[in-house]
Amino acid sequence: MRLINRRPDRTAALLLAMLPFVLVLIAYILGSAARLAENPADKLLPSLGTIADAIARVAFNPDARTGDYLLLNDTLATLDRLLTALGLSTAIALVVGVTIGMLPAVRALLAPFVAMVSMVPPLALLPILFIVMGLGEASKVALITIGVTPFLIRDLAMRVEELPREQIIKAETLGASSWQLALRVVLPQIAPRLIDALRLSLGPAFLFLIAAEAIAAESGLGYRIFLVRRYLAMDVILPYVAWITLLSVLMDYALVRLRRALFPWFGGRTR
Structure with missing residues (x-):
């Protein structure tokens, strides 16, 4: 064989x-x-x-100086920033991506702009974000949002354009408005693809967040790694890197389970 x-x-x-x-x-x-x-x-x-x-x-x-459990405190800080940014990115991408994919006029208006923005290296914008928005949470969340959202928008727009034209024509024949087409035809079919796109965005999202935390933060997994590197504390750095990887794997697995639970008809196509 x-x-x-x-x-x-x-x-x-x-x-x-x-x-x-x-x-x-x-x-x-x-x-x-x-x-x-x-x-x-x-x-x-x-x-x-x-x-x-x-x-x-x-x-x-507990830490002798602050009394905090460092790994727990850093994990909560990082996840709060990450989940906030991914939530914003998902909401923006869903609205803009579906609109670009469905409406030719909006596609002509925004598609070239989104494509151009997606080519800008997000980390190059980090100093600008710190100058404009300060060193607080907003700049870190903004960096992830800027880095992830254009990819999600382009992916969703392409998925909408790939939907069979016959489905749209049939719905229009039955009297569906553009709003009804979006909610009843387009959204149910691209929702599982949005979850898969989020899975692919986890790696870049963590990259942008770790970079931001390394430069300006008082807590977070990236902050801790770059804080202890001056002491060559590989016994701390290696577990933190492994923990970040495990968090990414668990989030990816949770998204897979969510997609399979909500869209069982789509679950067998991708892992």
Whole structure:
């Protein structure tokens, strides 16, 4: 049988999925042991025991200066900024994307502008946002919104344009107005695609937020990483990076479950 036709069963698929993680962990353990054998004070690749101690310190012990649990406090601050920005981006993209996709006049007016804005590197705007909006929460939320919204708008607009023209004509024949077309024909079909677009936006959204927190913040996962880097505290940095990755994975999984629950007819097409 050709390899292209061989499909692993569930157990084999699980083992194959775990293999890269196990190999990376083994490589890290070996590399850490080798560096610590040469220099016990080495901070680049701390041992798993040292990392575990750092996790206990930031996650389960209150900070001596503030009394806060640092990991919890940083996580809540980051998620508050991230979810606020993604909520704004979703609302704007849904309205503007559907309008551009449905109405030719609006498409001619806004599509070139949105395409141009989507090419602007969001991180290049960060100094401008800090100057105009200050160093508070608004500038951080604005950076994520500016970075994510144009992509969502363009994706939704293209998905609306891809809908079969026959559906629109049939609805118009039955007397549907443009408002009814948007609510009854377009929206139900692009809503699951919007959820998938949000999944693809999680990585860039975290990138923009971490960059903003690293420059001007008093709490947050990105703030903590760049605060302790001056001490070469890899035992804190590595768990924080892993925690950010885990949060992204959990949010992605939650969006998948939401899409499958709300749109079971669409759930089997993408992962």
